[in-house]
Structure formats: structure tokens, C-alpha cells
Amino acid sequence: MDELRARVEDLTHDGIGVVKANDRVYFVDGVLPDELISFKPGKKRKGKFEGKSTKILEASSQRVEAECEYFGICGGCALQHLDSSSQIDYKEKILIDNLTRIGKVSVGEVLSPLRGDMWNYRRKARLGIKNVFKKGGILVGFRERQSSFITSLQRCKTLDIRISDLLPGLHQLITGLSNNSRIPQIEVAAGDHRVALVLRHLESISQADIERLREYAAINDVDFFTQSKGPDSVMPVGPAMPIPLRYSHEQFDIELEFSPLDFIQVNARVNQLMVKQAYDFLEPVASDRILDLFCGLGNFTLPLATSGAEVIGVEGDNYLVSKGRYNAEINQIERASFEKLDLHAGDLSVIADSGKFNKMVIDPPRSGAFQVIQDVIPKIQPERLVYVSCNPATLARDADVMVNHNDYSLTYAGAIDMFPQTAHVESMAVFDRS
Numbered sequence: 393m394d395e396l397r398a399r400v401e402d403l404t405h406d407g408i409g410v411v412k413a414n415d416r417v418y419f420v421d422g423v424l425p426d427e428l429i430s431f432k433p434g435k436k437r438k439g440k441f442e443g444k445s446t447k448i449l450e451a452s453s454q455r456v457e458a459e460c461e462y463f464g465i466c467g468g469c470a471l472q473h474l475d476s477s478s479q480i481d482y483k484e485k486i487l488i489d490n491l492t493r494i495g496k497v498s499v500g501e502v503l504s505p506l507r508g509d510m511w512n513y514r515r516k517a518r519l520g521i522k523n524v525f526k527k528g529g530i531l532v533g534f535r536e537r538q539s540s541f542i543t544s545l546q547r548c549k550t551l552d553i554r555i556s557d558l559l560p561g562l563h564q565l566i567t568g569l570s571n572n573s574r575i576p577q578i579e580v581a582a583g584d585h586r587v588a589l590v591l592r593h594l595e596s597i598s599q600a601d602i603e604r605l606r607e608y609a610a611i612n613d614v615d616f617f618t619q620s621k622g623p624d625s626v627m628p629v630g631p632a633m634p635i636p637l638r639y640s641h642e643q644f645d646i647e648l649e650f651s652p653l654d655f656i657q658v659n660a661r662v663n664q665l666m667v668k669q670a671y672d673f674l675e676p677v678a679s680d681r682i683l684d685l686f687c688g689l690g691n692f693t694l695p696l697a698t699s700g701a702e703v704i705g706v707e708g709d710n711y712l713v714s715k716g717r718y719n720a721e722i723n724q725i726e727r728a729s730f731e732k733l734d735l736h737a738g739d740l741s742v743i744a745d746s747g748k749f750n751k752m753v754i755d756p757p758r759s760g761a762f763q764v765i766q767d768v769i770p771k772i773q774p775e776r777l778v779y780v781s782c783n784p785a786t787l788a789r790d791a792d793v794m795v796n797h798n799d800y801s802l803t804y805a806g807a808i809d810m811f812p813q814t815a816h817v818e819s820m821a822v823f824d825r826s
């Protein structure tokens with residue numbers, strides 16, 4: 393079909409341009425609202441017509457030159473062509489649109505967004521590995537945009553610089569391993585002082601390869617682990633036991649230990665701002681009983697408990713529960729405790745049966761916390777709930793239940809730029825009992 397010309401109307405939640413032409417809606421990557429573009433209409437995929445931009449005829453004043461040579465191919469980023477302040481405006485707009493449209497709630501006050509550095513912020517990532525003969529051998533990197541191919545990265549401007557600097561050597565290392573077509577991924581995690589890598593392998597790994605990993609770890613001053621099956625099978629390549637990974641919450645004078653596969657918030661600086669903001673909204677005091685649901689290894693639980701309040705963290709992953717307990721112990725925090733419970737299934741009455749809580753934090757995965765909001769909130773009725781969300785659509789759905797079916801108002805909501813350059817929207821919402 394011939395090229396079409398049209399003005400971009402909006403951006404989707406994935407950062408893709410919405411363009412109307414010839415009575416059809418097309419989804420075009422790499423363009424910005426109000427831009428006049430020409431584009432080649434493409435196929436219908438998953439019910440949507442795609443288009444490929446061929447020329448920006450009138451550029452948006454918010455357009456900037458993408459800083460990374462892989463932008464447009466690599467699926468890691470979607471918004472590098474949008475200036476920094478417009479990125480956060482876009483995220484705030486998505487948040488507020490979702491709350492008002494899906495949630496049918498109004499926000500008392502929109503909070504100033506929480507932001508850190510725009511680059512080199514990402515301390516945790518899973519990189520795909522593929523041996524593709526036609527592309528010259530081993531590829532290491534994120535998946536391409538809207539495809540399952542791997543973008544071969546020699547550097548990444550969003551990764552922690554200590555991780556990005558490892559990429560060229562990692563290509564060489566993996567190229568030199570026997571059976572490297574049976575190595576599907578490598579996970580990287582950076583603590584405040586150490587970097588760890590976990591090599592997933594589908595077939596047994598030879599002693600010669602273990603030696604290569606050891607040598608790489610020694611030269612680059614990192615810790616290497618191998619993983620043959622589930623999380624239980626993660627093993628250091630030795631010879632000495634690695635120094636544990638840790639990150640600090642300086643303002644609370646605590647350090648949390650984690651293993652390379654554990655969930656941690658990816659952006660260290662923004663995480664500190666986010667936890668401090670939650671703390672300030674909850675104003676914990678010694679007489680409080682606070683419930684922290686989806687608590688992970690105690691990222692909110694332990695800072696809150698430094699106030700002397702009793703804080704109970706609930707989490708579905710056994711490893712994280714024991715990590716939370718261990719972190720309470722090494723930081724000598726006595727009034728924090730951790731329980732394992734699946735918060736998406738089954739009977740949650742055990743929570744309400746464990747006594748009164750006057751304040752609450754929840755920080756669920758993308759699927760949200762529908763069952764918690766339906767079953768737990770009406771029984772506990774906390775005065776204040778701080779809801780941290782990584783998906784504005786499920787936050788909005790849950791906010792609807794809080795406000796329109798329970799006795800709460802949405803006092804504050806604000807965007808959090810946990811993942812700059814991507815379309816990912818993190819946010820915090822504060823609900824108060826009316």
C-alpha cells in the first residue's frame with residue numbers, strides 16, 4: 393500500500409503513536425503526539441494495524457535525539473526520543489487517565505513525581521543469549537521491540553555502568569564456552585558494592601567452562617553463579633564464597649542483603665525516595681501496627697519498623713520471607729516480622745484474624761491486589777493505605793473498589809520514574825478512611 397500522511401494523535405501505554413488515516417487507526421513506533429508523519433501501512437497484528445514511520449514531516453518540540461545506537465531496535469527502551477520532562481508528564485497523564493477513566497475516582501492532590509538519574513540507573517536485568525550463525529555468533533542483550541530476537545548489545549545506557557561495562561567481555565566469554573547454544577540467559581544484579589551474574593544453562597557445564605567463568609569473575613571483580621534448574625540450583629563458581637549483595641537505605645541507617653535472583657526495586661536512588669515518601673505518608677510511631685503486603689525482602693517493612701512501630705510483612709515467596717527475617721536480624725530490628733501467604737488465592741481471613749492494623753502498605757505485582765482490597769480492607773479498615781503500583785490499570789481497578797465500594801478517598805497520587813526511557817509507569821497512591 394502507498395505511504396500515508398497523518399498527524400499523530402496520542403501515545404499508547406507502550407509509548408507507540410496512535411495515527412488515524414483512511415478510516416483506520418494505525419499504531420506507529422518512534423513518533424510523538426502532534427507530529428506530522430508519513431508512514432507505510434503494515435499488517436494487522438493482534439487485532440491492530442501497524443504502520444512504519446518513513447519521515448517526520450513536522451517534529452514535536454518535545455522530540456530529542458535518542459542517545460543510544462540501539463534505540464528503535466532494542467525492546468529495553470521506548471521513550472528515548474521524548475525529552476526528559478515530557479516523559480514524566482506522559483507517565484503522570486497515564487496514571488491520572490487510568491484513575492479517572494477506569495477507576496472512576498478523583499485524586500485529592502497530584503504529587504510531584506519522584507525522579508532520579510535518567511541513565512545508568514538499572515541495577516538488575518535479565519539478558520537473553522542466542523547463538524545466531526548468520527549474525528556472527530553469540531548475541532547478548534534485551535529482546536527486540538515486538539519480536540523474540542535478541543538485540544546484541546555492546547553497551548546499554550540504562551544499565552548500571554558496572555554492568556554495561558561487562559557486556560563486551562561477556563560476548564567473548566560466552567562465545568568461548570562449549571555448548572553455548574544451550575545457554576539461554578544471564579541475570580545480572582548490582583548491589584552497592586558487588587556485581588553478580590547468574591548463567592542459566594540447560595545442559596551440564598564442563599570443568600573447563602567453570603574455569604573460564606572463574607577467570608572472568610577474577611579479572612572483572614564480579615561474582616559468577618551458574619543455574620541449571622530453579623532458584624535452588626544457583627551455585628557460585630567458587631572457589632571462595634561470594635560476598636553477599638547488599639543495598640542500603642541510608643536515611644534509615646540500614647542495609648538489606650539479597651541474592652542475585654531475588655526481587656529488588658531496579659532503581660536504587662528512586663527506591664530510596666519512594667520508601668522515604670511512603671514513610672512520611674504513614675508517619676509511623678511506636679503505638680502503630682502496620683501491615684506491609686507483598687513485602688519482598690523487607691524494602692518497606694524494615695524502614696517503617698525503625699520507627700519502633702510493629703510492622704508485619706506478608707509475602708508469597710519463601711526465599712524472600714526468610715531474607716526479610718534475616719535482614720531484620722542483621723539490622724537489629726525487633727518489631728518487624730514476616731509471614732508467607734499467597735495473597736492472590738485462598739482464604740485471606742488469617743490476616744484479619746491477626747489483630748487490628750491502623751496503617752497499611754501494599755506493593756503488588758502487575759496483576760494488582762484485587763483480592764486483598766476486596767477481602768482484607770473491609771475487615772481491617774486501616775486509617776491510611778499507601779499503595780505502590782507498577783501497573784496503573786490494576787491500581788485504577790483497585791482504587792474503584794477502595795473509593796466507590798468502601799469508605800475511602802484517594803488523597804494523593806503521583807508518578808514515580810523508576811524506569812526512565814521506558815514506558816513503564818510506577819506510582820504511589822494514598823487512600824484515607826473517610
Ligand SMILES: C[S@@+](CC[C@H](N)C(=O)[O-])C[C@H]1O[C@@H](n2cnc3c(N)ncnc32)[C@H](O)[C@@H]1O
Nearest residue numbers: 686687688691707708709734735736755756757
Ligand atoms: C513489586 S514486588 C514488591 C516487593 C517489595 N515491596 C519491594 O519493594 O521490594 C511484588 C512482590 O509481590 C510478591 N508476590 C507476587 N505474587 C504474590 C502472591 N500471589 N502472594 C504474595 N506475594 C506475591 C513478589 O514475590 C514480590 O516480592
